[in-house]
Structure formats: C-alpha cells, structure tokens
Amino acid sequence: MIRKVDPAYPGLAKQASIQGTVRFTAIVGKDGQVQNLTLISGHPLLIESARTAVMQWVYRPTLLNYEPVEVVTEIDVSFTLK
Numbered sequence: 001m002i003r004k005v006d007p008a009y010p011g012l013a014k015q016a017s018i019q020g021t022v023r024f025t026a027i028v029g030k031d032g033q034v035q036n037l038t039l040i041s042g043h044p045l046l047i048e049s050a051r052t053a054v055m056q057w058v059y060r061p062t063l064l065n066y067e068p069v070e071v072v073t074e075i076d077v078s079f080t081l082k
Contacts, residue, residue, distance in 0.1 A: 007053035022050035030068035050077035
C-alpha cells in the first residue's frame with residue numbers, strides 16, 4: 001500500500017458505542033487505485049465512513065510478467081473505541 005486514509009469514526013456510532021469491522025470486496029486497478037467496492041458485511045452506521053476512506057487508498061500496482069494487472073481482494077476496515 002502506498003497511501004492509506006483512516007476512516008473518520010461516525011459521531012452517531014461513537015455515541016452508541018458501536019464497534020466492528022466493515023468488509024468489502026475490492027477491485028484494485030492496474031494503476032493501484034481502488035476502482036470498485038462491494039460490501040460484504042458491516043454495521044450500517046460504519047459503512048459509509050469506511051467506503052469513503054478506502055476509495056482514497058492507493059496500492060503499488062500488481063505485476064504479472066512485468067505488466068500491471070487488476071486484482072480482486074478483500075479489505076477489512078476496523079472501528080474500535082478507545
């Protein structure tokens with residue numbers, strides 16, 4: 001990963017003491033940008049914040065025979081209160 005943006009903890013989720021993990025299936029493009037996210041699971045109050053953060057992530061392109069390729073992966077975003 002070249003760039004990771006941490007999600008903002010949603011205020012309502014924080015007030016309700018909601019913690020958990022939001023899981024997505026993602027397509028990372030040849031340029032390392034997250035191109036598509038599909039929700040697998042997660043608390044409804046946490047999903048949008050996780051999605052907003054992950055869409056800003058940038059990965060080092062994956063190479064196959066020295067050529068960049070798209071990659072399908074799963075991404076977990078954890079929310080924990082201190």
